[in-house]
Amino acid sequence: MPQYVLKVNGDEHVIDAPNDMPLLYVLRDRLGITGPKYGCGVGICGACTSHVGNSVARPCIVRIDSVGAQEVTTIEGLATGDVLHxxxxxxxxxxxxxxxxxxxxxxxxxxxxxxxxxxxxxxxxxxxxxxxxxxxxxxxxxxxxxxxxxxxxxxx
CATH class of the missing domain: 1.10.150.120 ([2Fe-2S]-binding domain)
Known part of the structure; x- marks a missing residue:
């Protein structure tokens, strides 16, 4: 199984995952980041919306092999300490x-x-x-x- 280095909410993670695994499953199931929700699974409802690089992304349809070195930011990564965005x-x-x-x-x-x-x-x-x-x-x-x-x- 391929290995990926992902930077999520400022932290680096090494993940073993199939090439075609949706980023949403990596976030929720492998990293325990539950802010992005599974809604439709086809990128329509927006419940999983996060940022990949400087762009809005729907992790339910973004494959892990397409993320590369781009920073992934979820709702958990917006606040600075105890100060909300x-x-x-x-x-x-x-x-x-x-x-x-x-x-x-x-x-x-x-x-x-x-x-x-x-x-x-x-x-x-x-x-x-x-x-x-x-x-x-x-x-x-x-x-x-x-x-x-x-x-x-x-x-x-």
Whole structure:
């Protein structure tokens, strides 16, 4: 079985895994990183959304052999010690989560959006979040949280 060296949330891991193993299974089953959730398994729902390199990725459809030396960041890697990332804090402040299942993916998508667009419009937010399904329907609070986080990031 091939061996891979993965850098996940700042830590390096050596993983034995088949070439075609989805990164999501490596994260959850081999490394115990449970923030990215298994939702659809085909990259549509966004529950597993993480960052690979500087891009938003759906680990359920990213093969481990395609990651290479790119840093993988999951929701567990956003906070700095006990200080939450501004998007995580905004999620709490706006009381976004209900069941919470989709929230890690939503937050990771929002972090990537705010890295590209400092002050997103409603249309920007809706476009970015359109492929992250929230069965509880907290989209209005998600939008408010992203705007709150954008303001916090601009003040930092």
């Amino acid at each position: 501004p998007v995580q804090q905004a999620w709490i402040d706006e009381d976004v989560a209900q069941c919470g299942f989709c929230q890690p993916g939503q937050i990771m998508t929002a972090v990537a959006l705010l890295a590209q667009i400092a002050n997103p419009t409603d249309a920007d937010i809706d476009a970015a979040m359109s492929e992250n399904v929230c069965r509880c329907g907290t989209y209005v609070r998600i939008r408010a949280a992203i705007k709150r986080a954008a303001a916090a990031l601009q003040q930092a």
